[in-house]
Amino acid sequence: MKYKILMALMGLEIGGAETHVVELSKELKKQGFDIVVASNGGVYEKELEEVGIKHYKVPMNQRNILKMIKSYFLLKNIIRKEKVDIVHSHARIPGFICGMLRKKEKFTFVTSAHWVFYTGMGLKYLTNWGQKVVAVSEDIRRYLIENYRVRNEDIFVTINGIDTDKFSPSTDGSKIRKEFGLKEDEPTLVYVSRMDESRALVAKQLIALAPSLEKAIPGLRMIVVGGGDVFDDLLEKSKEANKQIGKKCITMTGARTDINELVAVSDVFVGVSRAALEAMAAEKTTIVAGNEGYIGIFGRDKLELAQENNFCCRGCELSTEKQLYQDVVFAFTQMTKEQRKQAGAYGREVIFQYYSVSKMAQDCVSAYDIAWKEMHTPQYHVVMSGYYGFNNTGDEAIMISMHKNIQEMGDNYHITVLSNNPSGTREKYGIEAVYRFGFWDVLRAIKGCDVLLSGGGSLLQDSTSTRSLMYYLSITIAAKLMGKKVMLYANGIGPVSGKRNRRLVKQVVNRADLITLREENSYEELLSMGVNGKKCFVTADPVFTMESVPKEHARQLLEGEGIPLDKPLVVVSVRNWREMDRFIDRFAKLCDTIVEKNDRTIIFLSMQMPNDITVSEKVRKKMKQNAFILRNNYSPYEVMGVISLADFILSMRLHTLIFAARQKVPLIGFIYDPKIEYYLEKLEMPSGGRLKDFDMGKTLEMVDDIIHDRGKYIDILCEKEALLEEKAHHNEKYLAKLLRHGRGRKK
DSSP, rough: OEEEEEOOSSOOOOSSHHHHHHHHHHHHHHTTTTEEEEEEEOOTTHHHHHTTOOOEOOOOSOOOHHHHHHHHHHHHHHHHTTOSSSSOSSSSHHHHHHHHHHHHHHHHEEEEEOOOOOOOHHHHHHHHOEEEEEEESSSHHHHHHHHHHOOOEEHHHHHHHHOOTTSOOTTTHHHHHHHHHHTSSOOOOEEEEOTTTTTTHHHHHHHHHHHHHHSSSTTTEEEEESEEEEHHHHHHHHHHHHHHHHHEEEEEESSSHHHHHHTTTOEEEEEEHHHHHHHHHHOEEEEETTTTEEEESSSSGGGGHHHHTSSSSSTTTOHHHHHHHHHIIIIISSOOOOHHHHHHHOOOOOHHHBBHHHHHHHHHHHHHHHHHHHSSSOBBEEEEEEEESSHHHHHHHHHHHHHHHHHTTOOOEEEEEEEESSHHHHHHOOOEEEEEEEEHHHHHHHHHHHHHHHEEEEEOOOOSOOOHHHHHHHHHHHHHTTEEEEEEEEEEEOOOOOOHHHHHHHHTTTTTTTEEEEEEEEEHHHHHHHHHHGGGGEEEEEEGOOOOOOOOHHHHHHHTTOOSSSSSEEEEEOOOOTTTHHHHHHHHHHHHHHHHHHHOOOEOOBBBBTTTHHHHHHHHHHHHSSSEEOOOOOOHHHHHHHHHHHHEEEOOOOOHHHHHHTTTEEEEEEEHHHHHHHHHHHHOOOOEEGGGGGOHHHHHHHHHHHHTTTHHHHHHHHHHHHHHHHHHHHHHHHHHHHHTTTTTTOO
């Protein structure tokens, strides 16, 4: 769809954000979109008019209440008159005004974050980021999440797209040379930025350094481009410097729109953000420096750092006169013309690869499309509560499997996870998360949802602690008190031993709207407590739908930990449990026998860090033969990949067994909990029995049978695992049915 788009920004004077909007508007116009622009106006109005983009003057450039009220009514009339589909705002004041307008006008609303704003004095709460935000760098994405709680899925990271025809090594600078009396052989430095107090640090430093720079670089000319609130002060300082030098070294141009021609005359360019990228497009040796920090002479070694902060130097060491002097002198006196040419050529190569204006426009269109679709289709907001963010591979596997399956139901499903480590959950898996013990964050997430999913895993049990049981029950109660749908999703129930705890589980679970259970004995356990069986359905663990990394990737992980791959591998997964101390000696002997008799390599796999490593160490120390322990903290996908390389596995952990089943790797399970026994029976895989009844002889017979008739076990797993995968997908089908008939549906 070719939308009619209103670009709303503070003004059209010289500046990186302003240039960004002008280039974006021109590219979108070229692609067939109808663009209008509203701002306080400025030097770029003419450029917009030349390509047929209408500009409306709206005074959104000051935090003046009367001007903001006037802007509100002017924008309302523009939106109605132009029949705007999308409003795209580009600064805090336009965003605030457009956010107020949207409550009545109901347009699709997208914003751009070009910079990081001051959040004090209540300004944080007056900032409106719209339905979707286009962030111009990765660090701004993190800033939005951390400071404004913008959902990760609502942020689109883009780039400062550069017009490579306009900024090109072939751009003619003759008019500029004539205007400022520049000779071809004069070493020329060009600096471009707004001359505002918040932007002009490096301009001040260059002017202060001019006398010493001119001594080190005879004949140096410095062209300082830009206007702003400290321009007059800097102009006076430049005159004093020129007087000290004894000739006109520094030229202050004020605000200009012919930046491409000014850049064309430079041998070395100094600046940040969009200005630096434009100079790179013109194949200029570029020193990246600004108010936020200092990167230095751009080259291959600086690319990753520069991209991280969008060439704005945020998070870098601050610019100093000493460092700036050294780099400017080095660029002019130590680098040959050929070296400067090579540095410039690499800069232009970077622009073509990462910073095309068409890519910038497409990123915005993606945001428009999704925001528009959300306005016109039902949206479902899901909160997932479980044992997430605790470094437990099994529970992390449940989380990512549930998330993937629900996400595949459609783009209109939006998921928030209650995690013990929300930043880790976001960064590692790209899943939106809030802190599970953050009272207001949790209530806010539940208030905004259509359904709370409690699960999967064994959440409702008191064998670890009653406090854990109370947490999950309280989350369910909170959701019901707020009138939300609640689904227990692929739960394993029990054991719940305390009489009072059993009564509480009955009372709370009976208020749930739907219950799916990952095994029949959990169903029986709920019935025994008095829970209404009509709303309960037995499915399977969501992890039966998870995929792994490729085997080659898994081999690289093992090689990285120094584990030899010259023999068949046996993966062993143990955990601490009540009878574990008596089991360790016998289990160590089992592993020794497998190595001695069958010439296998034993690898201990940790499903919960660091607990499983501790117990794995205990077993390995009791062994006489060599064995290895995987010590790095791998993702569930990687753990499953490691298991795919095994000849067979020995496991006390449920999800190690499920990972093996998914990869069709024969397995022997050891029972510390009924859920292990249940899935061993479902998969028709051998059981090493309960820990207290462990029989070494029988287990070794099972190992021999697996080794000598491995194909039989693989065939069984192929059949049984497929059935369990199908049953696992019933979970999201039940969820879809609940939401379709639920009163929590939103449009």
